[in-house]
Amino acid sequence: QKEVEQNSGPLSVPEGAIASLNCTYSDRVSQSFFWYRQYSGKSPELIMSIYSNGDKEDGRFTAQLNKASQYVSLLIRDSQPSDSATYLCAVMTWEYGNKLVFGAGTILRVKS
Amino acid sequence: KAGVTQTPRYLIKTRGQQVTLSCSPISGHRSVSWYQQTPGQGLQFLFEYFSETQRNKGNFPGRFSGRQFSNSRSEMNVSTLELGDSALYLCASSRSGNTEAFFGQGTRLTVV
Numbered sequence: 248q249k250e251v252e253q254n255s256g257p258l259s260v261p262e263g264a265i266a267s268l269n270c271t272y273s274d275r276v277s278q279s280f281f282w283y284r285q286y287s288g289k290s291p292e293l294i295m296s297i298y299s300n301g302d303k304e305d306g307r308f309t310a311q312l313n314k315a316s317q318y319v320s321l322l323i324r325d326s327q328p329s330d331s332a333t334y335l336c337a338v339m340t341w342e343y344g345n346k347l348v349f350g351a352g353t354i355l356r357v358k359s
Numbered sequence: 360k361a362g363v364t365q366t367p368r369y370l371i372k373t374r375g376q377q378v379t380l381s382c383s384p385i386s387g388h389r390s391v392s393w394y395q396q397t398p399g400q401g402l403q404f405l406f407e408y409f410s411e412t413q414r415n416k417g418n419f420p421g422r423f424s425g426r427q428f429s430n431s432r433s434e435m436n437v438s439t440l441e442l443g444d445s446a447l448y449l450c451a452s453s454r455s456g457n458t459e460a461f462f463g464q465g466t467r468l469t470v471v
Binding site: 293352 | 401402453458459461464
């Protein structure tokens with residue numbers, strides 16, 4: 248079983264719509280959760296971090312965490328073509344030495 | 360504020376050679392982690408350094424090594440290069456290791 252799972256996509260949404268990206272993780276003691284955006288040929292860019300259950304909003308982005316269900320999601324409101332990228336979910340478990348465990352990523356395509 | 364700087368950006372090496380990659384973290388960040396990204400395996404953790412000490416190591420052979428200097432700059436070395444070592448090598452810095460991590464532009468290594 249993979250430690251962090253994401254639907255590989257591609258997820259296609261029209262411009263202006265809400266894009267919903269999902270991630271599940273297997274280790275119940277994981278404490279920190281991150282979403283990175285990676286454009287083709289570029290390095291990952293941190294867009295959200297979340298550490299406790301509930302929602303965290305930053306501009307058009309909302310991260311949601313449910314530790315009981317071992318589930319973390321990212322909502323992108325008013326999606327723009329520039330949001331088209333691969334979105335990587337990363338999980339950190341402090342007991343394992345501060346390493347980030349990444350999902351395979353979800354490809355998002357926003358169509359204008 | 361300067362970001363994470365990796366050098367060189369691109370490298371072409373021959374099988375059997377060795378290579379050294381460099382990473383300068385964000386000022387004030389003491390933790391440096393290295394990751395390998397390939398199309399087949401995604402982002403894989405190599406190792407993490409904090410205050411010149413390796414705190415955690417991923418499942419890579421001993422040909423992969425690293426070190427950190429007193430100014431937090433880090434280097435990683437790969438000896439006896441194999442074709443399968445061709446990848447994007449990414450360095451990430453964070454304040455303490457269990458906080459948000461920011462990636463450099465990466466070094467694209469091609470082994471021929």
